[in-house]
Amino acid sequence: MKVIVLFVFVLGALSAAGEDFFAKVGGKVTLNCGVSSYRRSLTWRHINDVLHSVDQSGFTRKGYVELVQRSVVRQTNLEISSVRETDAGRFTCFADGTHHNHSLVVLSVLASIKPSAVLELNNEARLRCEVKDQHQGCEVKWRSPNTYSLTNTSTVQLKPVKTSHNGAWECIITCGRNTFSEPLAITVQEPPTTTTPPTTLKNITSFVTSVQGTTCTTCTANDCPLGLSCSMWFAIGVCCQFGMLLIVCVTVLCKCMRRNTV
Numbered sequence: 589m590k591v592i593v594l595f596v597f598v599l600g601a602l603s604a605a606g607e608d609f610f611a612k613v614g615g616k617v618t619l620n621c622g623v624s625s626y627r628r629s630l631t632w633r634h635i636n637d638v639l640h641s642v643d644q645s646g647f648t649r650k651g652y653v654e655l656v657q658r659s660v661v662r663q664t665n666l667e668i669s670s671v672r673e674t675d676a677g678r679f680t681c682f683a684d685g686t687h688h689n690h691s692l693v694v695l696s697v698l699a700s701i702k703p704s705a706v707l708e709l710n711n712e713a714r715l716r717c718e719v720k721d722q723h724q725g726c727e728v729k730w731r732s733p734n735t736y737s738l739t740n741t742s743t744v745q746l747k748p749v750k751t752s753h754n755g756a757w758e759c760i761i762t763c764g765r766n767t768f769s770e771p772l773a774i775t776v777q778e779p780p781t782t783t784t785p786p787t788t789l790k791n792i793t794s795f796v797t798s799v800q801g802t803t804c805t806t807c808t809a810n811d812c813p814l815g816l817s818c819s820m821w822f823a824i825g826v827c828c829q830f831g832m833l834l835i836v837c838v839t840v841l842c843k844c845m846r847r848n849t850v
């Protein structure tokens with residue numbers, strides 16, 4: 589008999605003891621009241637602010653704080669969406685004569701990579717997952733792509749960067765039975781090759797010799813260092829050559845004609 593009484597007492601104490609709920613900034617969370625039904629009234633409070641108060645007939649009185657707009661009572665539970673850091677703290681559910689204290693821990697997660705999310709092969713990089721929370725019971729891990737291996741730390745050093753590091757990484761935060769994840773995409777690139785200079789930088793002498801050739805079938809706009817004005821340059825070159833030729837021809841002709849007339 590004593591055992592049963594003790595058991596009931598322990599059960600009561602357990603249900604009276606509040607629960608710790610966890611949520612990520614921007615996420616959604618459902619706070620369980622601790623009772624599944626009520627007869628007269630149900631009220632949810634955040635610290636000292638009344639959020640929602642439902643009476644026997646189902647009529648709901650709403651509080652005046654901003655959190656009221658982002659929360660709703662479903663049966664006895666309080667659903668909060670678009671969680672903010674200011675939502676953290678004590679929540680109390682009053683059901684009929686009893687009250688149940690709970691606490692909400694809001695996690696603000698920042699996954700970052702240095703020097704940047706686009707990495708070069710064989711370089712070095714550092715991944716960090718920072719969790720701002722008042723609760724020390726959370727574990728932070730990193731999951732790498734391809735291999736799906738887990739690292740047990742909030743910081744990962746990539747030294748050197750390999751092709752297997754390319755892809756979707758995930759920072760995983762475990763707080764009791766709750767798991768949150770924050771994605772981070774990494775792109776691994778081959779370092780740029782330095783053997784051949786860009787084709788647009790053709791040297792002047794080859795350009796001039798190609799212009800000097802009588803047929804310039806290969807002289808397209810893309811080949812030319814000055815882009816679209818190339819055809820103009822080519823025309824000018826041809827004109828000049830023709831002009832020179834004409835002058836030479838005329839002078840020679842004139843000389844010949846003078847000699848013939850003398």
Ligand SMILES: *[C@@H]1O[C@H](CO)[C@@H](O)[C@H](O)[C@H]1NC(C)=O
Binds near residue numbers: 604605687688689
């Ligand atoms: C709930 O919290 C309030 C304020 O801290 C405290 O006065 C009350 O005793 C607590 N109730 C339970 C059941 O722990």
Ligand SMILES: *[C@@H]1O[C@H](CO)[C@@H](O)[C@H](O)[C@H]1NC(C)=O
Binds near residue numbers: 740
């Ligand atoms: C990760 O850390 C936790 C807690 O410190 C420990 O219990 C667990 O064995 C570790 N896991 C690995 C794979 O190191």
Ligand SMILES: *[C@@H]1O[C@H](CO)[C@@H](O)[C@H](O)[C@H]1NC(C)=O
Binds near residue numbers: 791792793794
């Ligand atoms: C330019 O091209 C000519 C002919 O192709 C070549 O002989 C010369 O060495 C080149 N000059 C430079 C600076 O690359």
